[in-house]
Every structure is written in structure tokens, then in C-alpha cells.
Amino acid sequence: MTLTIPANDHGLIRVFKVTDPLPEGLSDRTPEALLALFGTDTLDPTYIDVVDTRDLSGLTLLDYLNQGYDIPPEAAVDPALRDLHGIAVLIMSRASAGRDVTLTLAPQVTHVTTTGAPARLTAPAAPLTSDAATGTVTGSKAPPSNAAMSGRVATIALLVLFALVALMIWVAS
Known part of the structure; x- marks a missing residue:
């Protein structure tokens, strides 16, 4: 089975169940282990998590996804996700680093579900070409506001008063 992660994919988590035999280095997410399971070593292991549900200390995989990845509790209605036990x-x-990645799943790997909140907005594919997007902005720097001028006058007045007080203390000593 093959599965493609599109280049513009954002905000989703793909959940896979892995059964024995497990490749060497899976818990460390080594490129060799990822190649053995998914047919590619181009995935960024920083964004891959290997979870053994037996090690979750009383949490279910749904609890783990909710607390660790902010997956909403509504995902609990997915029976495939709710009944997942073992290595996920x-x-x-x-993990695809913004490019199309095709996963070729090994026989011991099963795609359980894809969950999360996908991005609602996408960036324009081409530069803007309308007349409004061309040209340069002209004009000069805006004059300072009345509040800015008042602040500058107050700062100068305080500096003059400081200098007078310092002079009076120096003369008095």
C-alpha cells in the first residue's frame, strides 16, 4: 500500500500500527528503520513519534494524542484509533519538510487514521500580477505627532532641571 503526504499538508498526524517484526532502531527513529517501514528515508525523524501503548502508564493513545498533540477528544469516535494497542x-x-513524500508501507504497517486540524489557508502559488501589486510606494516621512513633540519638550525640560539641581548641589558643597 502507498500513501502520499502532499507538499502543502499541514496540521495532520498520520497514525500507523506496527506489528512484529520491528526493525532495529525504530524507537530511535533511525533512517534505516523508517526506510524499512515506510519505504523512504526522507522523513524528518524530529516529527515522528513511536509510541508503545503498553508504556503509557494508564493513559490511552487518545489521552496521549489529546495531551501531547492537542488532538480534540472528538477523535475518540474513531473506533480504529480507540482500539489501537501495541506499537503506534x-x-x-x-515530517515531509514541505515536499511530496510517498510512503510505501511494509507488510507489518497498517495506516489506522489521519487526525488533526488541517490548515484552512494556503499561500498563493504564483506571485500577484494585478496592476495594484506593481509600482513603488512614494511619499516622505510623516511629521511627528503633537504627543511626540510634547514628550520631547518634557524630556528637554527635565534635563535642564537636572542640570540646575546638579549645579546648585555643586555650588553648595
Whole structure:
């Protein structure tokens, strides 16, 4: 089975169940282990999490996703996610580093679900070409406001008063 993470993917977590045999270095997310499971070593392991549900100390995988990744509790309605036990690999959108990545799943890997809040906005693919987007902005620097001028006058007055007080103390001593 193949699965493609698109280049513009954002905010999603793909959940995979992995059964035995586990590749060497999976818990460390080594490129070799990722290549053995997903058919590619171009994924950024910083954005991949390997979770053994038996090590969650009383938490369910849903609790872990809710507390660690801010996945809303509504994800609990997904029975595939609710019933997942054993080794789970979580691949975040950022693991693809902004490029299309095709995953070729090994026989012991099953795509359980994709969860999260996808991005609602995308950047324009091409530069803006309208007449309003061309040209340069002209004009000079705006004159200082009345409040700015009052602040400058007050600062100068305080400096003069400081100098007078310092002079009076120096003469008196």
C-alpha cells in the first residue's frame, strides 16, 4: 500500500500500527528503520513519534494524542484509533519538510487514521500580477505627532532641571 503526504499538508498526524517484526532502531527513529517501514528515508525523524501503548502508564493513545498533540477528544469516535494497542507510529505533516513524500508501507504497517486540524489557508502559488501589486510606494516621512513633540519638550525640560539641581548641589558643597 502507498500513501502520499502532499507538499502543502499541514496540521495532520498520520497514525500507523506496527506489528512484529520491528526493525532495529525504530524507537530511535533511525533512517534505516523508517526506510524499512515506510519505504523512504526522507522523513524528518524530529516529527515522528513511536509510541508503545503498553508504556503509557494508564493513559490511552487518545489521552496521549489529546495531551501531547492537542488532538480534540472528538477523535475518540474513531473506533480504529480507540482500539489501537501495541506499537503506534505518529507521522506529523512537518515530517515531509514541505515536499511530496510517498510512503510505501511494509507488510507489518497498517495506516489506522489521519487526525488533526488541517490548515484552512494556503499561500498563493504564483506571485500577484494585478496592476495594484506593481509600482513603488512614494511619499516622505510623516511629521511627528503633537504627543511626540510634547514628550520631547518634557524630556528637554527635565534635563535642564537636572542640570540646575546638579549645579546648585555643586555650588553648595
